[in-house]
Amino acid sequence: MYKKIILLVCLIIGASFFCCLKLYSNSHFPDKTTVQFASWGSESEINILKPLIVQFEKENPNIKIDFMHIPQNYFQKIHLLFASNTAPDVIFINNQYLPIYANAGVLEDLSVYTDEFNTEDFYNKSIEALSWNKKLYAIPRDISTLVIFYNKDIFNKYHVKYPDKSWTFHDFLNICQNLTHYPDIFAISFEEDPLFYLPYLTSNGGGFEHLFIDNSKSKIFEDKNSQSALEFYADLRNRYHVAPRKNESASATMAQMFLQGRLAMHLSGRWLVPKYRQDADFDWDVVEFPKGTKGSIVPLDSSGWAVAKSSKHKKEAIKLIKYLSSKKSSEQFTKSGLIVPARIDVANSYVFIDNQKPKNSKVFLDVIETSIPTKVSVNYREVLDNIKTKTEYIFNTVKPE
Numbered sequence: 001m002y003k004k005i006i007l008l009v010c011l012i013i014g015a016s017f018f019c020c021l022k023l024y025s026n027s028h029f030p031d032k033t034t035v036q037f038a039s040w041g042s043e044s045e046i047n048i049l050k051p052l053i054v055q056f057e058k059e060n061p062n063i064k065i066d067f068m069h070i071p072q073n074y075f076q077k078i079h080l081l082f083a084s085n086t087a088p089d090v091i092f093i094n095n096q097y098l099p100i101y102a103n104a105g106v107l108e109d110l111s112v113y114t115d116e117f118n119t120e121d122f123y124n125k126s127i128e129a130l131s132w133n134k135k136l137y138a139i140p141r142d143i144s145t146l147v148i149f150y151n152k153d154i155f156n157k158y159h160v161k162y163p164d165k166s167w168t169f170h171d172f173l174n175i176c177q178n179l180t181h182y183p184d185i186f187a188i189s190f191e192e193d194p195l196f197y198l199p200y201l202t203s204n205g206g207g208f209e210h211l212f213i214d215n216s217k218s219k220i221f222e223d224k225n226s227q228s229a230l231e232f233y234a235d236l237r238n239r240y241h242v243a244p245r246k247n248e249s250a251s252a253t254m255a256q257m258f259l260q261g262r263l264a265m266h267l268s269g270r271w272l273v274p275k276y277r278q279d280a281d282f283d284w285d286v287v288e289f290p291k292g293t294k295g296s297i298v299p300l301d302s303s304g305w306a307v308a309k310s311s312k313h314k315k316e317a318i319k320l321i322k323y324l325s326s327k328k329s330s331e332q333f334t335k336s337g338l339i340v341p342a343r344i345d346v347a348n349s350y351v352f353i354d355n356q357k358p359k360n361s362k363v364f365l366d367v368i369e370t371s372i373p374t375k376v377s378v379n380y381r382e383v384l385d386n387i388k389t390k391t392e393y394i395f396n397t398v399k400p401e
Helices: 002-028 043-059 074-083 098-103 124-129 152-157 169-179 194-202 224-238 254-259 270-279 314-324 327-335 363-370 380-395
Strands: 033-039 063-069 090-094 139-144 147-151 186-188 263-268 284-287 299-307
Touching (some): 063 314, 124 139, 139 314, 147 363, 194 263, 194 380, 263 270, 284 363
Parallel strands (some): 186 263
Antiparallel strands (some): 147 284
């Protein structure tokens, strides 16, 4: 009996101690705040991002990051999350979709967080690209522009001088004609997505901006500057035959044709650098887009991190974005060659301008000065769909050479 009483007393004391310990723990070590963070990205990109998240959690032990990787149909799924009032706290976003959400009032205005972010750390055009109605809705990670990648071995084989920043549309066409050796080698890539022919328009004084004002389906064909540039682009494929036609590229992408040595030049962006570094078995470099009547003018896009206005953890969300947009984090994204950093200090450092290919990496920075942030609107996608319907016929009607 005595032993039972002693055991009961011990149990009571133990339970009391446990309860006190739990109360002490709850008061001194509160539960972690969970911040949901959504992003797209390739496997290599996510492999950069995840260690940064782990390090952030180590430095901020009271914050847990619930990372949502959405590799496909990203904005479709983000739409659904906003519609169901389950939007993530932090959303990786680009300037082409940002107006939809900013106009709907579902993004936090980051312009007011002047104590947290110094916008002077970033290229002004990236800030402009991620703003809507003069308010900043995302802190930029990168800048995206277009350059000409070129296969130096093909240039050498046919004794064609490498292009430089002074080349014009006229020079460009001459070089294309000297490099094309049908059916084995074409001079220049051809893609029907508006992104890849917009530089031809903007460099010739044209573009899409006016379409967002009146939402006309045919205005692009009435603008003389745009019309002549569009015709020049179509002629590369259909008249001069220096670019592959649909049946000649078949299922191969322009990047694949470039790697196969079937394209001498490829108009594209920084995102291809890691792939070309790894897979190209020839010497290659980059050069500015050729000059039209108005100079060499390519579109500029940007991606960055936004905060949902509905977030219940804005303080923690801002802390995460501040960490991801820091110099240290930007260097990690930049080392892979994947991005042109929006941070000026990183872009002008050895991390970006390194000894790897392309040798002329500074071109990616030089074109920023003359680039134009892509003019977008809430109906941007609708306008592009209308343009694609109109241009499909133009781009696929063969003309006599």
